[in-house]
Amino acid sequence: MSLEPSIIERIEISAAPTPVRGKRLTLARAWGVAWRVGLAGILFLTFFPFLFLVITSLKNTHQFYHTFWLPAWPPTWGNYVQAFADLKGYIFNSLLVTAISISGILACSTVTGFLFARYRFPGREFLYYMMLAMLMVPGVLMLIPQFVWVQQLGMLDTYAVMYLPYIAGMQVMGMYLLRSFFAQLDQALFESAQVDGAGLFLQLWHVALPLSKPVLGIVAIMSALGVWNSFLWPLVTVSSDDVMVLTAGILRYNGRMFNQYGPMFAGYVISAIPLLILFMLFTRAFMKGITSGALKG
Amino acid sequence: MNSTPSGKARRRAGRPAGQPSLWIIYSLLFVPFSLLVVFNYVPAMSALGHAFTDWDPGKPAVWTGLSNFQQLLQDPIFLKSLANLAKLGLFVFVVNLTIPFLVAEMIFHLRSERWSYAARVALVLPMIVPGVVVYMIWQYIYSDAGILTAVLEGLGLNNWIYGWLSHPKTALWAVAFVGFPFAHGFNVLIYYAGLANIPQSILDAAEVDGLGSAGKMLRIHIPLMLGQIRLLTIVTMIGVINGFESVYILTRDGGPGYETMVPGLYMFLNGFVFERMGYAAAIGLLLLFFLLVFTLLINRFIRTEDYEPGA
Numbered sequence: 115m116s117l118e119p120s121i122i123e124r125i126e127i128s129a130a131p132t133p134v135r136g137k138r139l140t141l142a143r144a145w146g147v148a149w150r151v152g153l154a155g156i157l158f159l160t161f162f163p164f165l166f167l168v169i170t171s172l173k174n175t176h177q178f179y180h181t182f183w184l185p186a187w188p189p190t191w192g193n194y195v196q197a198f199a200d201l202k203g204y205i206f207n208s209l210l211v212t213a214i215s216i217s218g219i220l221a222c223s224t225v226t227g228f229l230f231a232r233y234r235f236p237g238r239e240f241l242y243y244m245m246l247a248m249l250m251v252p253g254v255l256m257l258i259p260q261f262v263w264v265q266q267l268g269m270l271d272t273y274a275v276m277y278l279p280y281i282a283g284m285q286v287m288g289m290y291l292l293r294s295f296f297a298q299l300d301q302a303l304f305e306s307a308q309v310d311g312a313g314l315f316l317q318l319w320h321v322a323l324p325l326s327k328p329v330l331g332i333v334a335i336m337s338a339l340g341v342w343n344s345f346l347w348p349l350v351t352v353s354s355d356d357v358m359v360l361t362a363g364i365l366r367y368n369g370r371m372f373n374q375y376g377p378m379f380a381g382y383v384i385s386a387i388p389l390l391i392l393f394m395l396f397t398r399a400f401m402k403g404i405t406s407g408a409l410k411g
Numbered sequence: 412m413n414s415t416p417s418g419k420a421r422r423r424a425g426r427p428a429g430q431p432s433l434w435i436i437y438s439l440l441f442v443p444f445s446l447l448v449v450f451n452y453v454p455a456m457s458a459l460g461h462a463f464t465d466w467d468p469g470k471p472a473v474w475t476g477l478s479n480f481q482q483l484l485q486d487p488i489f490l491k492s493l494a495n496l497a498k499l500g501l502f503v504f505v506v507n508l509t510i511p512f513l514v515a516e517m518i519f520h521l522r523s524e525r526w527s528y529a530a531r532v533a534l535v536l537p538m539i540v541p542g543v544v545v546y547m548i549w550q551y552i553y554s555d556a557g558i559l560t561a562v563l564e565g566l567g568l569n570n571w572i573y574g575w576l577s578h579p580k581t582a583l584w585a586v587a588f589v590g591f592p593f594a595h596g597f598n599v600l601i602y603y604a605g606l607a608n609i610p611q612s613i614l615d616a617a618e619v620d621g622l623g624s625a626g627k628m629l630r631i632h633i634p635l636m637l638g639q640i641r642l643l644t645i646v647t648m649i650g651v652i653n654g655f656e657s658v659y660i661l662t663r664d665g666g667p668g669y670e671t672m673v674p675g676l677y678m679f680l681n682g683f684v685f686e687r688m689g690y691a692a693a694i695g696l697l698l699l700f701f702l703l704v705f706t707l708l709i710n711r712f713i714r715t716e717d718y719e720p721g722a
Binding site: 360393405 | 454
């Protein structure tokens with residue numbers, strides 16, 4: 115394969131940003147430097163509040179007022195002990211509600227996604243669009259009627275009020291992603307399983323699911339992000355500390371800890387830790403998942 | 412997708428081989444669809460219907476026709492909230508569409524794939540922090556003992572320090588600045604995907620024609636990323652019209668006065684504090700109407716040509 119002029123030129127240009135002694139600073143190189151400096155600046159500004167948060171969460175009141183910007187020694191680990199003790203009920207509730215929601219979302223969206231992808235039955239199109247239509251309805255419209263409705267159902271102040279509506283709402287995106295994934299799998303796999311006598315459940319369990327782990331991971335992570343971070347719904351539907359989740363609980367805690375920044379900030383940090391762990395374990399799936407709904411839709 | 416009819420298994424006409432009975436299919440769909448109907452369709456219909464009623468908690472709703480909407484259009488608080496939404500929305504639009512674009516360009520210009528990925532991961536990382544916590548951090552940033560005060564003190568700008576969130580002149584801008592420097596991970600990733608999708612041949616041709624970085628950005632990148640721009644315009648708009656969590660955390664009641672009141676918060680307050688559910692439902696319906704109109708306008712004015720990025 116011969117080199118076209120454009121490729122040669124590109125090689126030269128891509129070599130330009132590396133500083134070569136004796137070469138004039140070209141415009142392209144100036145751009146390259148400007149982009150890098152700009153990016154570094156934006157990253158710094160983005161992370162600065164969080165960095166400050168972590169540093170301050172390790173200070174006692176005295177340290178907070180006397181060394182404002184810099185980390186103080188010794189770190190006040192007691193802030194974390196206190197915040198964890200105060201928040202552990204909320205943390206447990208959040209973990210429980212998120213785990214139940216994810217399981218429900220995965221179960222529902224796998225089954226519906228598989229049925230819509232693989233089989234034909236009367237009403238298939240209608241039911242499919244009936245589900246997708248709910249993606250269009252903005253949350254703001256639903257908040258109040260949804261609240262009144264669950265109140266009438268006697269569900270206020272229960273765990274169920276915090277996972278059933280999430281399963282109902284978030285299964286749609288999961289179904290959408292899984293349906294398109296199942297549809298593009300090699301259908302011969304299912305056919306040969308069928309010849310071997312595998313029915314719907316065996317095909318789903320032994321053929322489809324093992325192949326779709328990445329997509330399932332994306333659905334699980336997006337659900338975790340949505341449920342763990344949701345705030346307004348638990349704020350209005352739950353008032354008892356026994357079932358309250360961390361986002362609504364930490365607002366309450368904030369009011370109680372007025373100006374005690376150490377434990378307050380330790381609480382903020384704790385609220386991000388479960389998802390941080392998830393993020394570190396499954397960075398690739400996270401990065402894909404964030405845009406998966408938008409890029410396909 | 413369908414197997415060829417294989418005589419033996421094709422028990423019923425019109426359905427492909429090996430299909431489970433309809434009874435099994437419908438019973439599997441029962442639970443997901445009951446959840447959907449109970450928690451989505453019933454409330455959505457209820458919202459639609461109750462927008463035309465007087466609906467106080469614990470009492471049956473009374474049909475009042477369009478009276479809620481007539482009242483809304485003369486309600487000074489609601490009109491103020493619309494004006495605030497327009498100001499806030501314009502600002503949010505500009506920063507949320509331009510800054511992530513520039514950041515995506517910056518990342519795209521990093522030659523090393525590893526650094527580029529690291530930068531993207533870093534920008535997504537803040538998304539795991541619960542929104543409520545982010546807003547509480549900003550509340551702290553604006554407070555007397557906060558970061559902004561300390562920075563201005565350090566710069567000797569002591570007379571610039573005041574209660575940004577409680578002063579009528581600055582409160583709305585303080586709300587708008589939450590999230591500075593606005594390099595939102597989602598937006599950056601969408602733009603980046605668009606940039607990465609531009610065929611190398613087009614970029615090469617542009618370089619041969621003598622276009623520099625700026626020229627490429629304006630004449631190649633932007634026209635080829637209209638799909639991303641449209642998507643982000645719609646997503647941002649939904650966020651702006653829907654979103655009032657930040658205002659709720661930062662000022663609680665849209666104060667001082669009604670300087671930071673937005674329609675979403677006004678709906679929330681009407682529903683949960685003033686107990687005027689019908690009025691709140693009407694606000695919700697009006698917001699949905701705005702959303703639909705904006706979406707239609709955007710789809711009309713930002714046309715993507717045959718080239719479909721990110722599809």
